[in-house]
Amino acid sequence: MNLPQPGDYIDIHTHHAKPAEGTFELVTLMAHENVYPDNLPGRTYTAGIHPWYLNNDNHNQLLEFIHHSAGNSNLAAIGEAGFDKLRGPSMELQRLAFEEQVVIAGKNRKPLVIHCVKAWDELLASHRNLKPETTWLVHGFRGKKELASQLLSRGMYISLWFDFALRPESADLIRFLPGDRIFLETDGADVDTKEIYRKVAHDLAIPVDELKKLILTNFNLLFNNAIS
Numbered sequence: 001m002n003l004p005q006p007g008d009y010i011d012i013h014t015h016h017a018k019p020a021e022g023t024f025e026l027v028t029l030m031a032h033e034n035v036y037p038d039n040l041p042g043r044t045y046t047a048g049i050h051p052w053y054l055n056n057d058n059h060n061q062l063l064e065f066i067h068h069s070a071g072n073s074n075l076a077a078i079g080e081a082g083f084d085k086l087r088g089p090s091m092e093l094q095r096l097a098f099e100e101q102v103v104i105a106g107k108n109r110k111p112l113v114i115h116c117v118k119a120w121d122e123l124l125a126s127h128r129n130l131k132p133e134t135t136w137l138v139h140g141f142r143g144k145k146e147l148a149s150q151l152l153s154r155g156m157y158i159s160l161w162f163d164f165a166l167r168p169e170s171a172d173l174i175r176f177l178p179g180d181r182i183f184l185e186t187d188g189a190d191v192d193t194k195e196i197y198r199k200v201a202h203d204l205a206i207p208v209d210e211l212k213k214l215i216l217t218n219f220n221l222l223f224n225n226a227i228s
Contacts, residue, residue, distance in 0.1 A: 015188030079113030
């Protein structure tokens with residue numbers, strides 16, 4: 001498995017990224033795209049059933065994709081998986097697919113990357129009820145301190161939504177988050193990872209190199225079982 005090196009910028013969640021020198025990208029594969037990590041050597045991936053592309057007709061096919069991909073040596077995590085009240089099938093089907101992916105992540109000792117839109121109660125209830133064996137990483141976060149506290153209390157990591165991280169008003173939340181629970185991402189957008197790091201480092205009043213070390217440590221802790 002390709003892993004980040006000391007001094008790398010880490011983009012913890014992206015799609016269809018082209019390799020960039022000095023940047024480690026964790027590339028998300030979507031089950032409905034039917035692109036297997038077996039056929040993509042030299043990169044590191046996550047793979048999941050995104051609720052936007054899930055329906056009753058393709059559920060079993062998408063689940064088979066995750067089962068097939070889960071043990072691949074290039075796959076660091078399961079996901080993105082989760083809940084979305086603005087787009088996707090019924091919450092019942094979303095919950096079923098989510099719970100199935102939680103089980104697969106546990107069996108393969110891999111973290112779960114979370115997509116969640118206006119369904120935080122459902123996500124937190126699932127964590128309480130399922131008692132997952134591996135850690136969850138919430139990607140694209142742009143919520144308030146109170147919500148962040150609830151997620152952190154469940155042992156989750158938080159990756160900041162790139163656009164939110166770059167806004168001046170995000171500074172308060174950035175300073176509130178524990179340093180050992182934070183990640184940064186581009187989500188495949190045309191945005192410079194280095195710019196995100198510079199902004200967040202400025203908010204934290206630390207050098208960019210120190211932020212790189214912090215996030216590398218977080219990466220190694222989160223993915224310890226998946227890469228060992």
